[in-house]
Amino acid sequence: MKLPLEFYENHDTITLSQRLLGCELVHKSPEGTTAGLIVETEAYLTGDPACHAYRKKTVRNAAMFGPAGTLYVYLIYGFYYCLNVVTGPEGVGEAVLIRALEPTEGLDLMGERRSLDPTTKAGLRGLTSGPGKLVIAMGISRDHNFLSLTESGIYIRPRILPDFEMVTTTRIGITQGADLPYRFYVRGNRFVSKP
DNA sequence: GCAGAGATTTTCT
DNA sequence: GAAAATCTCTGCA
Numbered sequence: 515m516k517l518p519l520e521f522y523e524n525h526d527t528i529t530l531s532q533r534l535l536g537c538e539l540v541h542k543s544p545e546g547t548t549a550g551l552i553v554e555t556e557a558y559l560t561g562d563p564a565c566h567a568y569r570k571k572t573v574r575n576a577a578m579f580g581p582a583g584t585l586y587v588y589l590i591y592g593f594y595y596c597l598n599v600v601t602g603p604e605g606v607g608e609a610v611l612i613r614a615l616e617p618t619e620g621l622d623l624m625g626e627r628r629s630l631d632p633t634t635k636a637g638l639r640g641l642t643s644g645p646g647k648l649v650i651a652m653g654i655s656r657d658h659n660f661l662s663l664t665e666s667g668i669y670i671r672p673r674i675l676p677d678f679e680m681v682t683t684t685r686i687g688i689t690q691g692a693d694l695p696y697r698f699y700v701r702g703n704r705f706v707s708k709p
Numbered sequence: 710g711c712a713g714a715g716a717t718t719t720t721c722t
Numbered sequence: 723g724a725a726a727a728t729c730t731c732t733g734c735a
Contacts, residue, residue: 556727564727566720574719592717594728611727646728687727 516540516669522582527601527608531557531698534599534610536675538618542667543653546623550615550642550652551675554699554706556685558598559608563690567607577660578607585668587649587659594646597654599663599670613686613697615642616705617651624651644707675700 517537525533532555540549558565558578566575566588577586578600586598586609598609617624617638624641625632628651632638642648649655654668663669679701684693686708699706 558727566727569721572720588727589718591726591728592719596727598727613727644729685727689726 515671516664517672519583519664522599522601522663523603525601527557527559527610528696530599530601531555531610531696532680533673534612534670535680535698535700536673536678538671538674539612539615539652540619540669540671541652541654545653546620548617548620548623548652549671550617550619550648552612552614552670553616553703554612554614555697556611556613557608557696557698558611559696560602560606562694562696564685564688564692564694565607565609567609571607575607578609579605580660583663585658585661585663585666587654587656589656590646595649595654595656596645597649597652597658611645612648613645614699614703614705614707615648615652616703617641623653627651627653639704643705678703 534552567578581604582601584600586600597612600609602608621632630637630640641651681701683697685697
């Protein structure tokens with residue numbers, strides 16, 4: 515059960531940011547399967563000064579211009595990777611940043627990758643409570659850039675979180691376009707980076 | 710429990 | 723040369 519390509523093609527970036535909340539991101543790696551519910555996202559659109567694709571296409575942001583349903587993984591601050599779901603048709607640089615997950619599968623493997631103990635409260639929360647952390651916990655690296663969410667070991671299952679309240683607010687950690695309400699998260703979820 | 714420094718690649722002024 | 727869609731560790735309350 516995975517979301518079909520049409521899901522990514524038939525909605526705009528803002529709508530997808532909202533609809534991805536409560537869906538489950540799954541990664542089947544050689545070491546084992548890890549998965550988590552998406553509980554926090556941010557939208558990055560063309561014409562948005564905070565978007566990497568705002569100025570022009572480079573080797574780093576090329577994946578953002580790919581077809582909807584492509585993964586965009588990039589290095590931030592020289593240390594950490596961030597995971598994005600590319601949206602919009604090919605040639606349009608838009609994407610949804612996955613900021614936080616609630617782990618559902620492969621907790622031990624996540625704990626190993628993050629050097630944390632998932633049986634403790636603090637260790638569990640630290641696994642995926644931020645964009646750079648969840649990339650490590652899921653075993654995602656620069657090699658996953660350009661991969662397709664419908665044709666690889668990484669994919670997203672339809673929404674399985676029954677009921678939740680969605681909060682819309684401004685984005686985090688950026689200086690340009692910081693007043694745009696393009697951040698979405700599940701209210702009260704422990705794994706949201708900043709409630 | 711919170712605030713601040715530091716790590717390091719990619720891109721642009 | 724500097725800033726960027728971040729995290730961890732340290733020091734002090």
